[in-house]
Amino acid sequence: MNATKIPPLLSDTLPRLAISESGFVFDPVTGHSFSVNETGMAVIRLLQQGLSLSEATAELHKDYLEKSEVIERDLLEFIGLLREQVDAGI
Amino acid sequence: MNNIRQPCVAITGMNAKPENPGPGVAVARCLKESAEFCGQIIGLGYDALDPGLYMEQFVDEGYLLPYPSAGEDALLRRLEEIHKISPIDIMIPCLDAELPSFIRLAHKLNSLGIKTVLPDAEQFRLRNKDLLRELAEHAGIECPGIKSISNIGFFNDCDKRGWEFPLVVKGIFYDAYVVHHKDEASSAFRKIAEQWGYPVLVQKFVKGEEYNLTAIGDGNGQLVAPVMMKKMALTDKGKAWAGVSIYDQELLNAAIRLVAAIKWRGPLEMEVIKDGTGQYQLLEINPRFPAWIYLSHGVLRNLPLALLHIAMNESVPTFSDYRTGMLFIRYAEELVVPISVFEDVVMQGSRSNSKEVSEL
Numbered sequence: 001m002n003a004t005k006i007p008p009l010l011s012d013t014l015p016r017l018a019i020s021e022s023g024f025v026f027d028p029v030t031g032h033s034f035s036v037n038e039t040g041m042a043v044i045r046l047l048q049q050g051l052s053l054s055e056a057t058a059e060l061h062k063d064y065l066e067k068s069e070v071i072e073r074d075l076l077e078f079i080g081l082l083r084e085q086v087d088a089g090i
Numbered sequence: 091m092n093n094i095r096q097p098c099v100a101i102t103g104m105n106a107k108p109e110n111p112g113p114g115v116a117v118a119r120c121l122k123e124s125a126e127f128c129g130q131i132i133g134l135g136y137d138a139l140d141p142g143l144y145m146e147q148f149v150d151e152g153y154l155l156p157y158p159s160a161g162e163d164a165l166l167r168r169l170e171e172i173h174k175i176s177p178i179d180i181m182i183p184c185l186d187a188e189l190p191s192f193i194r195l196a197h198k199l200n201s202l203g204i205k206t207v208l209p210d211a212e213q214f215r216l217r218n219k220d221l222l223r224e225l226a227e228h229a230g231i232e233c234p235g236i237k238s239i240s241n242i243g244f245f246n247d248c249d250k251r252g253w254e255f256p257l258v259v260k261g262i263f264y265d266a267y268v269v270h271h272k273d274e275a276s277s278a279f280r281k282i283a284e285q286w287g288y289p290v291l292v293q294k295f296v297k298g299e300e301y302n303l304t305a306i307g308d309g310n311g312q313l314v315a316p317v318m319m320k321k322m323a324l325t326d327k328g329k330a331w332a333g334v335s336i337y338d339q340e341l342l343n344a345a346i347r348l349v350a351a352i353k354w355r356g357p358l359e360m361e362v363i364k365d366g367t368g369q370y371q372l373l374e375i376n377p378r379f380p381a382w383i384y385l386s387h388g389v390l391r392n393l394p395l396a397l398l399h400i401a402m403n404e405s406v407p408t409f410s411d412y413r414t415g416m417l418f419i420r421y422a423e424e425l426v427v428p429i430s431v432f433e434d435v436v437m438q439g440s441r442s443n444s445k446e447v448s449e450l
Contacts, residue, residue, distance in 0.1 A: 018415065028414035030364075031301070031320025031336040 010079065013086045014048050027086065034085045039064075043078055053079075097129040097398060098176055100169075100204075103184030103378075104135035104142025104152065108422040109325040110264075113184040115141070116384040118148040120394040123387055127395060132176055138435045144427050151176055152441040162191045166198060175440075178204045180401045182357075182394065184378050186263045189214060205401040207306070208356045209377060216352050217375040219260060219291050226372040228351035231344040231362070233372045234296050238289035245275040248292070256295040261286035266328060268295060296371050298363040301338070302330070303345050304380050306397055307354030308406070313346050315391040315409045319382060322417070330382050335389045335416040341370060348375070357397060382418060389413040 018026045023041050026033045036044065042063070046056045057072045064071060099121060103114030114133060121127045133142045133149035136157055143152030153172050156164040165188075172178065181204050183192040192199075193214055196206050216225055219236060226233035237253070249255060259278040260266040263286055267278035275292075282290050305316040318341055323332040345360050359376040379393060386393040390411045399406045435441050 026334075026415050028336055029338045030299075031322070031334045033334075 010083055010086060017044065019044055040078060043075065097179035098132060099129055099180045099182060100132040100134055100178045101182045101184060102134045102188060104133045104140040105137065106141045110327040110329050111381045113379045113381045113383055115145060115148060116381055117182055117184060117379050117394045119384050120387045120392050122148050124392050124395045132178060138432060141425055143435055143441055144425050144431065154435060154439040158188050158191055162195055165191055166195055173202055173204065180205050180398060182397065186376060186378065189377050207397055207401050209354055213352050213354055214377055217377060219262065219374060222372060225348065229344045229348035231372045232369055234294040236291055236293040239292055240288045242276050242279050245272045253292065258293040258295050260291040260293060262289060262291065296363050296365050298365040301341060301362050301364060302380060303341055303360040304383060304393060305345060306357050306393060306400060307349040308400060309353060309355030311350040311353045313349045314406055315393055315396050316342055316345055317386045317389055317391050319385060332419045333382060335385060335414050337412065337414050344370060385416065385418045388416045
């Protein structure tokens with residue numbers, strides 16, 4: 001199993017992000033906001049629970065009919081985008 | 091919270107040009123919209139077209155003051171006249187340029203029964219823009235280099251002396267222009283010197299996102315009811331047109347250290363910018379409430395109301411609740427006023443609710 005961890009900066013920021021049902025994400029410390037789709041919301045919520053990359057991949061694999069490798073690749077790409085959004089407020 | 095009796099509060103800064111509004115209308119609005127406040131508001135302006143003078147939903151009476159250039163005696167005489175018509179309990183000056191006069195008059199106003207919550211002259215001096223770096227050190231916050239200049243020739247070779255463009259050219263009280271080359275800098279220097287006098291200030295430009303904190307210093311080193319905001323949209327003058335409330339412990343700690351260091355008394359606004367490395371840089375400390383103070387009411391920390399408690403030596407509420415993610419968006423609207431009301435302001439220097447603004 002892949003034990004890749006969420007980047008430290010994100011792991012600090014993720015727990016404080018407020019996500020609405022519409023996918024609007026707000027960082028109450030930096031004031032930054034952005035929006036994500038339903039899948040993005042699901043991913044952020046998993047990461048907020050402190051799941052590792054492999055654990056999050058396994059959870060998503062239950063709901064999405066894709067190979068684990070594809071889910072993991074997409075997850076990594078999403079984390080990169082998320083980091084860009086979060087970094088914009090740092 | 092303690093119940094406040096029904097004070098008569100005089101507030102200056104009733105100007106409200108959209109690109110750079112004064113804070114007075116927003117301060118009055120905070121009080122009028124507080125469930126606790128049952129008092130009277132007197133709006134004090136310097137121009138018959140200051141819109142706050144006519145906003146009867148927030149201001150019960152409006153009066154003109156002499157311009158600060160007329161001197162403190164003229165200001166005191168005018169305040170005494172107004173005080174005879176409508177006895178003032180508390181005075182909240184809201185404009186940087188008038189603060190020195192109000193600080194010097196504070197004792198005389200107090201002897202008339204008019205309370206103020208203001209810093210002393212030394213505290214006021216310490217937050218002067220040209221001394222900001224020293225104060226920033228106290229607060230443990232970075233501060234871009236700043237220099238007072240009186241000669242336009244500075245820009246001829248400033249880049250060779252560590253002052254590379256872009257720079258920010260600022261007035262001692264108001265106005266700031268980001269300039270990218272010598273000609274632009276010279277033009278900004280002339281504009282500012284003409285309007286605000288000398289010295290003109292030059293500050294190193296920092297690219298980043300702007301954040302503001304407003305609060306009250308209680309005079310004993312404690313920071314009361316801090317409210318933090320990220321600017322989301324700016325006017326041409328760089329003022330916040332939209333913003334959102336935030337809570338950042340790092341910014342708050344800097345403000346706590348700053349107020350503790352100089353035992354600031356009165357309202358203040360701390361303007362900072364977060365640079366590309368995530369470091370806060372102190373840009374200015376304003377000795378008054380900001381024009382966006384109405385947000386404090388929206389986040390459950392009504393600062394003007396807290397100021398009344400301090401002025402009346404009452405215990406200040408703890409304000410344990412605070413809302414992040416509250417957005418403000420400013421807008422401009424027109425007031426329709428009979429010419430007779432405007433005539434009263436021009437000819438008598440006052441507007442009272444006895445002549446309804448909405449009466450057409």
